[in-house]
Amino acid sequence: MECNETCFKSCDCKSYSYKDGYCWIWTQDLYNLQDEYPDGYNLSVRVAIFDIEPTVRYCKPCGTNMIPYPLSTSSSCGDPMYFSFNCNTTSGQVSFKAPSGTYQVTSIDPNTRKFFIRVKDGRSLRLNQTLPFNLTSPRNSSSNISSQAINDVEIVWDPPLEPICNLAADCKDWPNSTCISVSDGKRRCLCTKSFRWNDTNLSCTKVSSPSGKRMTLLPFVGITSMIVLCAIIAMYIWRRKKTKRKENKEIDRRNQAHRMLLSESHVQDLIDLGEFKEKDEKGIDLPFYDLESIIAATDSFSDENKLGQGGYGPVYKGKLPSGQEIAVKRLSRVSSQGLKEFKNEVVLIAKLQHRNLVRLYGYCTEGNEKILLYEYMPNKSLDFIFDQKRSVILDWELRFNIILGIARGLLYLHQDSRLRIIHRDLKTSNIFLDHEMNPKISDFGLARIVGGKQTELITSKAAGT
Incomplete structure (x- = not known):
């Protein structure tokens, strides 16, 4: 903690490392770092607060571990359905809470929606079947690990539904969505018209499928036909009236051109x-x-x-x-x-x-x-x-x-x-x-x-x- 405070008191401090009572402080940007120690040293890098500040959508990083949406370490971030993680702010370690105990998270991959936990006794691991987590390692009908040889267990999480919200402001991190009540009694940030929830990109994406457009247009075929028919009739009547007025319009045009010529001539005479x-x-x-x-x-x-x-x-x-x-x-x-x-x-x-x-x-x-x-x-x-x-x-x-x-x-x-x-x-x-x-x-x-x-x-x- 003293090393941390020393770095924060110096504006030039870029990063620091502490171990066994020794404190190393760097005042320049770090390049080409190499670890020459068997157990390694923890390195703390100074970053701007707005780069790690939590939002409604994402939870605050835990040490060097990013917590991707929908995973949640707090009731005020991520998705409540995925609130099965805990962050030790002192050590910066993420852990996963399951009915059989709490396990250390070794890595999280948001692209494949997978994370790994460290398990000493694989047979004792049990997951809550009502939560959106599934084991990808071999397991029996009770979702228990069948082999004690596995130390790191791979778990995948299901794609999330639309985000839960209470107010319209809760949907600000999801553009093109509004906070609306759904059938289960909850309120979610549902995508607006012409947009659809994409659980891969975790956003509302514009619907551009040609088949979708055809399905949208089908109910309006009859109305469109009537509009076209009315337009044809109106065009026929308009053309008949236009033919009758054509001669009068030509006379008006010539008179207007004559008046304009006289007006220009009079103004130019005044200027000269x-x-x-x-x-x-x-x-x-x-x-x-x-x-x-x-x-x-x-x-x-x-x-x-x-x-x-x-x-x-x-x-x-x-x-x-x-x-x-x-x-x-x-x-x-x-x-x-x-x-x-x-x-x-x-x-x-x-x-x-x-x-x-x-x-x-x-x-x-x-x-x-x-x-x-x-x-x-x-x-x-x-x-x-x-x-x-x-x-x-x-x-x-x-x-x-x-x-x-x-x-x-x-x-x-x-x-x-x-x-x-x-x-x-x-x-x-x-x-x-x-x-x-x-x-x-x-x-x-x-x-x-x-x-x-x-x-x-x-x-x-x-x-x-």
């Missing part, structure tokens, strides 16, 4: 103009806010309400009289984003509606002021992904959802919106997150409209950051 005209402002389906109301909403653009600063100018948090929180983008006079980009953003976002695009509430063009009013994004931009402290909230599931949302927004811009648009300035600072961490694309100042069938865009200069 050098300044806003009164008739163009009336054509924008977006509220106009006067400068006075914006100043009141942002408390005169106070620094306390400032959310950030970009190449275009500062962004402030504001609140409308209705209580609606907004983000106010104020275009700086020396901003790299000119009047053309400002108008481009107003016109484009006013005509775009998608859950992954930042919503534009209104705009203001008074004097030298050019201001955009967006919905407020409480979690700000995706730029914080580069902040080691804040980025820890982004687990992989949340990162995937953000990527998926951005992809949906781009798909809408490139394919599903009335106007086919290329953003040209997509970066983390232009991706904002709402209160549920849903991503929304913003800043369309550099966006370009392409033709209805156009799939590529060639620019003559660099755009964006």
